[in-house]
Amino acid sequence: MRIGITCYPSHGGSGVVATELGKLLAEKGHDIHFITYDMPFRLGRFHQNIRYHGVEAHRYAVFKYPPYDLALASRMAQVAKEYQLDLLHVHYAVPHAIAAVLAKQMVGDHLKVVTTLHGTDITVLGEDPSLRDVICFGIKHSDAVTAVSDDLARQTRELFCVNTDCVNKEIERIYNFVDLRVYYPRGVEHLREQYSDTGEKLLLHISNFRPVKRPLDVIAVFHRIASEIPARLLLVGEGPEMPKVIQQVQELGLEEKVVFLGKQDEVAQLISLADLLLLPSEKESFGLVALEAMACGVPTIASTAGGIPEVVTHGQTGFLAQVGAIEEMAQYALMLLRDETMYQAFSEAGLDRVKQEFCGLKIAGQYEALYQRLLSR
Template identity: 70%
Template sequence: MRIGITCYPTHGGSGVVATELGKLLAERGHQVHFITYDMPFRLGGFHHNIHYHAVEANHYALFRYPPYDLSLASRMAQVAKQHQLDILHVHYAVPHAICAYLAKQMSDQNFKVVTTLHGTDITILGEDPSLKDIITFGIQQSDAVTAVSGALIQQTHDLLCAQKSIERIYNFVDHRMYYPRDVTDIRSQYAREDEHILFHMSNFRPVKRIGDVIRIFERVQQEVPARLLLVGEGPELPKMREEVEKMGLSKKVCFLGKQDEVARLISLADLLLLPSEKESFGLVALEAMACGVPTIGSTADGIPEVVKNGETGWLAEVGEVEEMATKAITLLTDRDQYQAFSQNGLARSRDTFCGDRIVDQYEVLYQRVLEETQ
């Protein structure tokens, strides 16, 4: 098949999954065309069957803001015509599904539009009255819609009253990249031999509850020697640096900023902390499981679909810092339980969230929509 993919090419989970999906599809012989404003950060280097098409917004002086959406729709139509696309798979309802609809209307190409919902376009933007109608329109006009968790499907129906059928297709990991690595060569850079390493990675938005991450760690390190590694950047970062300083934890907390290659860093960890108040899937929890690292997190949204409470990690209600800290201490001090959780996570990541299995589901979906009549 000839497949176009549009996503946000940044470090967010949706861009990661869209890029990895394109790479796996290309390995199976499909022609994959990325249509984005920048090269997806996971796409670097040469890949057979993968093509990149840049989108340039017009900076004409009359426009107060460059009309990226219109430029994207135009570029989609150009690529669809030039390369005879069968499928245009867009990640996020706005603006990408809307742009795909415009591209289809202005083009004489009979390609199908598949939209994948990742969360923010529903849980944040979907609550904005000025955007509800256009998000719903983008969903309704898609030939097929998927979401990364059952929780997100329910939220979409609840918030938007969208009648469109939405298929759940989970996120995935490529086990050639995420697996328990030997990191003894770099571990001493972050912690002493007797210290445990707790890990958190996010975009540092308020919904990630970074304050809870620090409070959980503060409680844990009172009982067991530990260090905290924080990966990512975002609006909460300056405030969290101040919080760490006030709590006297500066020597035990390491801010690593954005990192492209996170698999080795995750393998350094003993536990992942994910106390989010909103999390449509929780890709980092899956990446941690694939590296044999259990999660201590919240029961928000799609997290329980990824982390099996009491089997691959421990979950508590949002804000229950003391309970999360207690569970973390238990795991770190009970070697048998820790090993069981680690092995359970490895097995679950390889079974339920295997890349080949998820790509199979997308191929079946693509074939089905191509066989449907207009």
């Protein structure tokens, strides 16, 4: 098959999943064309079945802002015609689904459009009245719509498919995934001394440090843990809440125990260093970082928000608590960190769950089956 893929190429779960899916499909012999405004950061080395097509939105005097959505639709149509694409698989509803639908109208109905919803395009943008109709339009006119969790599919139906003409639109759940050749338990004990002293437990948080990720809860949970056992916290990422996080760390006297690592392109090795992942998010449509941690044998302490319970099995691969339940999360973490037998059981259960449910080849096969169903109609 000849497949065009559009995503946000920067750091973020949707871009990571879209890029990794394209790479897996290319390995299986499909021709993959990434159509984005920048090279996806996870694209990596050259592959003969992958091409990148840049999108440029030029400035014109009559436009206050460069018309990126129109430039994207035009580029999609151009690539579809030149390379005779079978379908466009777009990740994120706006503007990608709208641009793909417009490109299809320019090229012809033989070009199919698959839209994958990842979360904030529904749970955040969907709350904006000025965007609701356009998101609904993208869902309605896509040939197939997928969501990365059952919870996100449910929210989408409730927000966009009730009392509208897309009420009968099927939304298929296809989970996110990890490439087990990249995410696996690595022997990195020799690196721990760079971040912690002997006997200290290492906790980890990775996010874009926005309020919805509740990074201040991360610090509060860690403070309670560190008051009872020797521990350090690694923070990976950047975002608008970081100044508040730094202030909180200083106020609690944790400067020597919290390590700020900033943005990191490759996190598999860092995850393997950790003993626990902390993910107390207020909203989380899937929780990709929890899946990546499980694949590295690292249990997660998380909230029950969104799709996280579909990834982390409470009492087996990690522990879950209500959003904001700082004391409960801290006690769960201490329980695991103090009980080596329990910890090992959780680690092994997580590895098994990833292999059974979230293996990259399995999920890529589900997308392939979806594509083939569309093209055979």
